[in-house]
Amino acid sequence: MKIHEYQGKEIFRKYGVPVPKGVAVKTAAEARAAAETLIAETGIPVVVVKSQVHAGGRGKGKVYKGGEVVARGVEVVVKGGPDAAADAASRMLGGNLVTIQTGAEGTTVHTAFVEQGIAIARELYLGMLLDRDSRRVVVMASVEGGMDIEKVAEETPEKILKEYIDPVTGLQGFHARKLGFALGLTKEQVGKFAVLLSGLYKMFVAEDCSLVEVNPLIVTDKGDVMALDAKVNFDDNADFRHKDWEALRDLAEENPTETAAKAAGLSYVALDGNIGCLVNGAGLAMATMDIIAHCGGEPANFLDVGGGATEEAVTRAFELILQSPAVKGIFVNIFGGIMKCDVIAAGVINATRKLGLKVPLVVRLEGTNVELGRKMLAESGLAITPASTMLDGAEKITGLVKAAS
Amino acid sequence: MSILVDRNTRLVVQGITGKSGSFHAKQMIAYGTQVAAGVTPGAGGTKFEGEVPVFNTVHDAVKNAGVNASVIFVPPPGAADAILEAADAGVELIVCITEGVPVMDMLKVRRALEHKLNNGVRLVGPNCPGVITPGQCKIGIMPGHIHKVGPIGVVSRSGTLTYEAVGQLSAINVGQSTCVGIGGDPVNGTDFIDVLKLFNEDPQTEGVIMIGEIGGGAEERAAEWVKANMKKPVAGFIAGTTAPPGKRMGHAGAVISGGKGKASDKIAAFEEAGIRVAPSPAQMAETLMAMMKKG
Numbered sequence: 084m085k086i087h088e089y090q091g092k093e094i095f096r097k098y099g100v101p102v103p104k105g106v107a108v109k110t111a112a113e114a115r116a117a118a119e120t121l122i123a124e125t126g127i128p129v130v131v132v133k134s135q136v137h138a139g140g141r142g143k144g145k146v147y148k149g150g151e152v153v154a155r156g157v158e159v160v161v162k163g164g165p166d167a168a169a170d171a172a173s174r175m176l177g178g179n180l181v182t183i184q185t186g187a188e189g190t191t192v193h194t195a196f197v198e199q200g201i202a203i204a205r206e207l208y209l210g211m212l213l214d215r216d217s218r219r220v221v222v223m224a225s226v227e228g229g230m231d232i233e234k235v236a237e238e239t240p241e242k243i244l245k246e247y248i249d250p251v252t253g254l255q256g257f258h259a260r261k262l263g264f265a266l267g268l269t270k271e272q273v274g275k276f277a278v279l280l281s282g283l284y285k286m287f288v289a290e291d292c293s294l295v296e297v298n299p300l301i302v303t304d305k306g307d308v309m310a311l312d313a314k315v316n317f318d319d320n321a322d323f324r325h326k327d328w329e330a331l332r333d334l335a336e337e338n339p340t341e342t343a344a345k346a347a348g349l350s351y352v353a354l355d356g357n358i359g360c361l362v363n364g365a366g367l368a369m370a371t372m373d374i375i376a377h378c379g380g381e382p383a384n385f386l387d388v389g390g391g392a393t394e395e396a397v398t399r400a401f402e403l404i405l406q407s408p409a410v411k412g413i414f415v416n417i418f419g420g421i422m423k424c425d426v427i428a429a430g431v432i433n434a435t436r437k438l439g440l441k442v443p444l445v446v447r448l449e450g451t452n453v454e455l456g457r458k459m460l461a462e463s464g465l466a467i468t469p470a471s472t473m474l475d476g477a478e479k480i481t482g483l484v485k486a487a488s
Numbered sequence: 489m490s491i492l493v494d495r496n497t498r499l500v501v502q503g504i505t506g507k508s509g510s511f512h513a514k515q516m517i518a519y520g521t522q523v524a525a526g527v528t529p530g531a532g533g534t535k536f537e538g539e540v541p542v543f544n545t546v547h548d549a550v551k552n553a554g555v556n557a558s559v560i561f562v563p564p565p566g567a568a569d570a571i572l573e574a575a576d577a578g579v580e581l582i583v584c585i586t587e588g589v590p591v592m593d594m595l596k597v598r599r600a601l602e603h604k605l606n607n608g609v610r611l612v613g614p615n616c617p618g619v620i621t622p623g624q625c626k627i628g629i630m631p632g633h634i635h636k637v638g639p640i641g642v643v644s645r646s647g648t649l650t651y652e653a654v655g656q657l658s659a660i661n662v663g664q665s666t667c668v669g670i671g672g673d674p675v676n677g678t679d680f681i682d683v684l685k686l687f688n689e690d691p692q693t694e695g696v697i698m699i700g701e702i703g704g705g706a707e708e709r710a711a712e713w714v715k716a717n718m719k720k721p722v723a724g725f726i727a728g729t730t731a732p733p734g735k736r737m738g739h740a741g742a743v744i745s746g747g748k749g750k751a752s753d754k755i756a757a758f759e760e761a762g763i764r765v766a767p768s769p770a771q772m773a774e775t776l777m778a779m780m781k782k783g
Contacts, residue, residue, distance in 0.1 A: 213591055213595070213674065213675075215674040215675055215703075215704045215705075215741070216704065216705050216709075218594075218595055218598050218599070218675050219595070220595070233746050233747060236746070237747075249599065250592075250595045250596050250599045251596075251599055251600075288592060291590055291591075291592050293591065318590055318591045318592065318740075319736075319740070320564065320588045320589060320590045320591065320740055321590035321591075321592065323564060323565055324565065324590075350737075350738040352731075352732070352735050352736075352737060354730070354732065362648075363648055364646060364647050364648025364649065364651075364738075365646060365672055365701075365737060365738025365739040365742060366644070366645065366646020366647065366648060366649035366650075366672070366699065366701055366727045366738075366739070366742075367646065367648035367649045367651075367652060367727075367769075368737070368738060369646075369701060369702070369727035369728040369730075369731055369737050369738070369742065370646075370649055370652070370725070370727045370769035371769075372728075372730040372731070373727060373728070373729045373730050373751075373768070373769060374768045374769055374770060375730075376729065376730045377767065377768045382730060385731070385735075385737050385738065387738040418648045418651045418652055418655065419631070420629075420630065420631035420634075420648065420651055449652075449655055450631060450634070450651075451631065451633065472770050473652070473769060473770045474768055474770035474771070477768075477770075
């Protein structure tokens, strides 16, 4: 699960990670009021207005309205104070932000974050993530702050410093000292960096993060060390012990079908193709997408109804697939296993009747009572094409969709 | 021979009175697995299905029922606790079926069990279908009836895709020595290499199907190990060639992040190591059979 920068910084503050003062706003009037307050409190006339979307690359992104570029993803308001901040926010809000991570279609800006201006002496990079190979949380730091860190990792991997943290003892002072001095920080700055890093690690563990990125981490002209950005991802598996996450969710940032699938206990990912897939099990669901592509088709989605597919899950899954107007055919690929194929066949038949299917449907069933299941499909009087193997099914649905278009 | 489990395995089911625990305990008993005990805190002294003694703790099950393997159906909030309890009680093989265990819990579990895991104790999973030695012992949720006794080892990160491979083998009358689902989570107990080592030394196993998927680097490491050490033919498949980057594909571990964990890299690593990659997931068995006929 992803959250916005302003939400991430709120959590940073809770764990003693220094961040600039800022206020999240939904309107230009709120932006004006926020800028007035920030300028009065800090005595700094400069504020920064930042679009709040989950995608990265906002700094270099452009905000479009009616096909015209109206704002940058992040604007520094040097002159003009609260009025200029309100103007920046009014251009950003409701606009479509396109960054390297959003794709050409972009994403709508619903919230802006107005922050105090900071005089920056140095920009660094700091990240924490779960390294599955070493089974440790790894802390990464680099002097290449404010850059695309994946590019840095690829081109100059030696510029990324790494420390692996033992979960028993947690982050120690030496980790911070090693990184801090290697980043070229002064003795005083290393002390401040150690406090920040220790807070960030505590947060990472306690809040079940899967990724925390601070890009840039800055040293101010006064020698303070501060997080100027906050990218925070949570481990969805841990949601049972974080009831507060629900309030942090931004449904506008999610694909509505994926949200509905999650609520129904299904795992769904929207893709660009036109063949809807309904499969039990994540690995088989991915393999089904692959075999459709292998046969020259294009999958419209990943959909896992769970290893033990039930009739209700199958019906709900059909509804979700059919919500997409792009779907020109459906391939059901179920390895029944312990679930009986006749039960699944009944689910497919009921869902088809209920929803009045208008696109070709190919069904491949395997497992217990497979003969009975196939017989039920054949005798249902519905336009269901049976398949004997997953390759047979993929070939059939690809052929049917091509023939229909 | 076989690996990990056989007819002498004595199993305790942790969470035996829960919905899936009780359902699958019955399925395992029906398959012929020696389900010697169940554990449900507070239900100690009762009997499951009038036969299997239920204990309050895994320690009691080890002491009184002589169990040496455990299967865990405990929901995610208690799964890490259940794994650590089984290890503490001296159980040698711990199979965790539970899906949805927080990664942070698994980091701590792996670290806490480091010494034991280096000294003979084995944790399979979490988020896996389990382990089956056809005709002898089924520990987990896989459909037993699709398996046949035979010479092929199967190791996989995915459940139903394992069934698919087994179904393909059994359909051409080729049986399996043991099938191991290592699970779809980013941090798990048993890796491909752990299982490949066992298959390499197992006289019953003559060839192996290894099924990977996007995310992480386990397949690449396994390929390196195969190239250097494996004496038997290995055929493989990698799921997720068409998966978009940055999206979690069902399994917590199945995600391409920061350009790492792509199917194309894993397929290249397999091929480089002499692991023949099935052109489609419908051809896993035939790909291995073609290798074995030539060899």
